[in-house]
Amino acid sequence: MRDKIIVLASAAVGVAAVAMLVGVLIGRGDDGGDGFAEAVQDAAPAVVMLSLGGGAPNAADAAEPVQLGSGFVVSPDGLIVSSASVVGTLPVARAVFADGIARQAEVVGRDDEAGVVLLKVAGDTPFKFLKFSDDEPEAGTRVLLMGAPYGLTGSVSSGIISSPGRKLNPTAPYGLIQTDAALTAGGSGGPLLDDDGEVLGVAEASLSANPGVAYAMPAAVVKAAVERMRPKG
Numbered sequence: 001m002r003d004k005i006i007v008l009a010s011a012a013v014g015v016a017a018v019a020m021l022v023g024v025l026i027g028r029g030d031d032g033g034d035g036f037a038e039a040v041q042d043a044a045p046a047v048v049m050l051s052l053g054g055g056a057p058n059a060a061d062a063a064e065p066v067q068l069g070s071g072f073v074v075s076p077d078g079l080i081v082s083s084a085s086v087v088g089t090l091p092v093a094r095a096v097f098a099d100g101i102a103r104q105a106e107v108v109g110r111d112d113e114a115g116v117v118l119l120k121v122a123g124d125t126p127f128k129f130l131k132f133s134d135d136e137p138e139a140g141t142r143v144l145l146m147g148a149p150y151g152l153t154g155s156v157s158s159g160i161i162s163s164p165g166r167k168l169n170p171t172a173p174y175g176l177i178q179t180d181a182a183l184t185a186g187g188s189g190g191p192l193l194d195d196d197g198e199v200l201g202v203a204e205a206s207l208s209a210n211p212g213v214a215y216a217m218p219a220a221v222v223k224a225a226v227e228r229m230r231p232k233g
Helices: 002-025 037-046 219-229
Strands: 047-052 067-073 079-083 092-096 102-111 116-120 142-147 155-166 176-179 191-193 199-207 210-218
Touching: 037 047, 037 067, 037 142, 037 191, 047 102, 047 142, 067 142, 079 199, 079 219, 102 219, 116 219, 142 199, 155 210, 176 199, 199 219, 210 219
Parallel strands: none
Antiparallel strands: 047 067, 047 092, 067 079, 079 116, 092 102, 102 116, 142 155, 142 191, 155 176, 176 210, 191 199, 199 210
């Protein structure tokens, strides 16, 4: 009987250990939270789809093809950060917010070294905005990528940081954050977030042959660029 009790107790411990492991793998924190759900809900109002050229997204009468990308608000007065590859040399874009409201976004700064642009939208009330993380990115950190791939606003993917300082070019001034979070067409310019909803980087590009390899410009680089581009006065 004693041996049977020991076996049952050992089995119970094993089941508990497996349950704890499964909880970690599906993204449940120690507080029993549902992974990234709270971070997504908090960040969503600050993430925008950017439409450039033509008319409204998917408009049949657009005079020229519409290019789509993503961005996010970084200040209560409506400053938006996106990737320079999204906006190019265009002076304005159309920013569509999570509530469906579209606003004209004027380009107020470009930083080619950091590969980001700064845009400005106007509004009657302060905008919900995202904060840059002060933490150094580390391999294995869980991350969340938000944006509007293919014009699908409010899209979310998750993964981990695969490498915090990947240099695709040995002469590049900065290393990029490599992640396995899915990044597809239209998602560039969106925020790479930690599980507190703070910005770790700006989505830059992915390897088309491997959707599990994407890159983001680190928050420290982007934050410094924003301060340089921020309108004075």
